[in-house]
Amino acid sequence: xxxxxxxxxxxxxxxxxxxxxxxxxxxxxxxxxxxxxxxxxxxxxxxxxxxxxxxxxxxxxxxxxxxxxxxxxxxxxxxxxxxxxxxxxxxxxxxxxxxxxxxxxxxxxxxxxxxxxxxxxxxxxxxxxxxxxxxxxxxxxxxxxxxxxxxxxxxxxxxxxxxxxxxxxxxxxxxxxxxxxxxxxxxxxxxxxxxxxxxxxxxxxxxxxxxxxxxxxxxxxxxxxxxxxxxxxxxxxxxxxxxxxxxxxxxxxxxxxxxxxxxxxxxxxxxxxxxxxxxxxxxxxxxxxxxxxxxxxx
Amino acid sequence: xxxxxxxxxxxxxxxxxxxxxxxxxxxxxxxxxxxxxxxxxxxxxxxxxxxxxxxxxxxxxxxxxxxxxxxxxxxxxxxxxxxxxxxxxxxxxxxxxxxxxxxxxxxxxxxxxxxxxxxxxxxxxxxxxxxxxxxxxxxxxxxxxxxxxxxxxxxxxxxxxxxxxxxxxxxxxxxxxxxxxxxxxxxxxxxxxxxxxxxxxxxxxxxxxxxxxxxxxxxxxxxxxxxxxxxxxxxxxxxxxxxxxxxxxxxxxxxxxxxxxxxxxxxxxxxxxxxxxxxxxxxxxxxxxxxxxxxxxxxxxxxxxxxxxxxxxxxxxxxxxxxxx
Numbered sequence: 001x002x003x004x005x006x007x008x009x010x011x012x013x014x015x016x017x018x019x020x021x022x023x024x025x026x027x028x029x030x031x032x033x034x035x036x037x038x039x040x041x042x043x044x045x046x047x048x049x050x051x052x053x054x055x056x057x058x059x060x061x062x063x064x065x066x067x068x069x070x071x072x073x074x075x076x077x078x079x080x081x082x083x084x085x086x087x088x089x090x091x092x093x094x095x096x097x098x099x100x101x102x103x104x105x106x107x108x109x110x111x112x113x114x115x116x117x118x119x120x121x122x123x124x125x126x127x128x129x130x131x132x133x134x135x136x137x138x139x140x141x142x143x144x145x146x147x148x149x150x151x152x153x154x155x156x157x158x159x160x161x162x163x164x165x166x167x168x169x170x171x172x173x174x175x176x177x178x179x180x181x182x183x184x185x186x187x188x189x190x191x192x193x194x195x196x197x198x199x200x201x202x203x204x205x206x207x208x209x210x211x212x213x214x215x216x217x218x219x220x221x222x223x224x225x226x227x228x229x230x231x232x233x234x235x236x237x238x239x240x241x242x243x244x245x246x247x248x249x250x251x252x253x254x255x256x257x258x259x260x261x262x263x264x265x266x267x268x269x270x271x272x273x274x275x276x277x278x279x280x281x282x283x284x285x286x287x288x289x290x291x292x293x294x295x296x297x298x
Numbered sequence: 299x300x301x302x303x304x305x306x307x308x309x310x311x312x313x314x315x316x317x318x319x320x321x322x323x324x325x326x327x328x329x330x331x332x333x334x335x336x337x338x339x340x341x342x343x344x345x346x347x348x349x350x351x352x353x354x355x356x357x358x359x360x361x362x363x364x365x366x367x368x369x370x371x372x373x374x375x376x377x378x379x380x381x382x383x384x385x386x387x388x389x390x391x392x393x394x395x396x397x398x399x400x401x402x403x404x405x406x407x408x409x410x411x412x413x414x415x416x417x418x419x420x421x422x423x424x425x426x427x428x429x430x431x432x433x434x435x436x437x438x439x440x441x442x443x444x445x446x447x448x449x450x451x452x453x454x455x456x457x458x459x460x461x462x463x464x465x466x467x468x469x470x471x472x473x474x475x476x477x478x479x480x481x482x483x484x485x486x487x488x489x490x491x492x493x494x495x496x497x498x499x500x501x502x503x504x505x506x507x508x509x510x511x512x513x514x515x516x517x518x519x520x521x522x523x524x525x526x527x528x529x530x531x532x533x534x535x536x537x538x539x540x541x542x543x544x545x546x547x548x549x550x551x552x553x554x555x556x557x558x559x560x561x562x563x564x565x566x567x568x569x570x571x572x573x574x575x576x577x578x579x580x581x582x583x584x585x586x587x588x589x590x591x592x593x594x595x596x597x598x599x600x601x602x603x604x605x606x607x608x609x610x611x612x613x614x615x616x617x618x619x620x621x622x623x
Contacts, residue, residue: 024518024521027518031519032411032519035406036411038399038403038404038407039404042400042424042490042491042494043423045427046423046430048438048442049427049434049438052438052441056441103330103334106331110331111328111331117336118335121335121336121338121339126610126614127607127611130541130544130606130610131345131548131603131606132602133548134550134578134579135345135548135599135602136345138578138596142348142596143344143348146587165338169338193323193324195321195323195327196323199327223433224431225432225433225550225551226432226550229582229583230582230583250433253437254433254551257437257440257555258555269437272437275434276434280430284426
């Protein structure tokens with residue numbers, strides 16, 4: 001507001017009553033109002049989603065949601081197998097994807113003397129960042145599920161890892177770029193070999209940002225549904241066997257939300273509430289953490 | 299997200315210069331990093347090869363007519379891609395029509411008008427909207443937006459816009475609630491945060507002196523935005539929009555819930571349709587390995603990949619050029 005006052009004071013054209021000045025003033029006000037409305041609408045949509053989830057999902061929250069596996073309609077049951085399946089596959093995907101993603105990020109940031117291939121890897125990795133996740137599901141289905149002859153948690157884990165890696169690659173590279181040059185030079189001057197400089201100095205300095213990237217990537221893949229449909233398929237029974245079809249929260253939500261049974265739909269809302277709270281909490285935590293100790297020099 | 303890789307050349311030299319002694323640790327580490335980097339290429343090549351070879355049976359059975367054929371008949375084994383490509387493109391266009399103005403409005407408000415403390419909170423909220431899993435958008439869309447569209451938006455739109463010559467065609471038809479318009483709207487909500495955050499980043503990065511000189515000449519905020527900021531950041535803004543387009547093209551779960559899933563091609567936005575991704579998600583579990591139907595779905599996947607790659611490659615090009623300026 002104050003900027004506008006200063007501006008108004010400094011400009012005689014703004015205060016003049018001519019038709020053009022009036023038109024400019026009206027357009028300016030109109031744009032301000034429209035932008036404000038756009039912001040309010042977007043916030044309202046977020047609020048509406050959260051409100052719907054809380055009002056419809058909270059009713060099904062109870063201890064048995066976390067203790068019992070999915071069951072036939074009308075016979076109670078919970079989401080325990082889906083929650084455990086989701087956690088298992090997501091965590092394993094992160095375990096598999098983090099080293100590969102970080103090493104690739106290092107490759108992009110520190111090995112650019114390899115020539116054109118480095119920028120090609122960067123290009124491909126950026127493409128993979130936005131490749132439709134359902135295509136990753138198809139890929140893993142054809143490469144893992146079809147030859148093996150059955151759906152499995154391994155396949156689900158692989159699909160999630162493929163989606164996980166490019167996010168970590170991007171953050172690692174970005175964060176390594178932020179490491180001050182003087183820091184590397186100091187390390188080299190002390191006689192450290194190149195890999196020690198990268199691992200002990202650069203990665204250490206960038207760890208806040210990289211951890212944030214890993215958390216955001218975790219949040220992103222834990223909500224993925226489309227690739228899981230063709231890979232881990234879902235499982236109504238309790239199973240932690242990676243070599244068998246495995247339940248996951250998003251797939252269970254998908255199956256339940258489309259069903260005709262009220263208690264299944266209720267359970268779908270509860271699952272949706274759980275996963276959204278988990279994803280958003282992870283996001284908020286990651287951003288808070290980055291703002292606290294994410295800068296490369298700290 | 300996009301970082302201009304300008305400093306990498308100098309950084310890379312550090313590592314290579316030290317390797318002259320043949321330090322075993324450096325060699326091993328270098329091999330690991332290269333292996334990881336090249337494995338990305340392998341996965342991408344794998345995705346392309348697997349989809350194209352999987353779809354080959356369909357491509358060779360139907361020839362180029364696969365792309366223009368409207369058929370999707372599992373009983374007579376007659377498959378075509380036209381309807382789902384049409385649905386994909388229409389929902390994406392609808393999404394952009396709504397998402398771009400909203401994203402611009404929010405970005406403009408965040409950068410130029412909001413008090414800094416409030417802007418930070420609202421920016422976080424917008425990014426949280428981007429983080430909500432797509433299946434949640436699908437459920438919310440199905441249980442909240444679809445009834446709203448069926449009861450309020452679609453009857454009203456038919457009454458007032460249905461008779462307008464030209465565009466009236468788009469707004470006729472039974473108000474089911476599900477359909478291309480609803481699918482496009484849900485996509486719009488999903489891609490708005492992406493486009494918005496790119497726009498806000500770009501608007502912030504303009505050299506302050508450019509804006510200040512325009513303000514000094516007495517320009518209003520809107521005039522500065524339209525005549526200084528937008529021309530300066532045109533390419534990066536385009537890149538952000540293309541990034542959102544790429545997201546909208548491949549989105550699966552949210553669309554599957556609300557699009558109505560019918561193999562139909564027509565002008566009405568209210569009518570149910572399908573997209574490539576929603577068709578794959580729905581039909582894949584019902585197609586047996588090695589069947590022509592599975593091959594047709596994989597061929598659709600390959601087409602979707604080509605469309606999204608072109609979009610994403612354009613997005614990258616625009617963003618890089620826009621940021622270098």
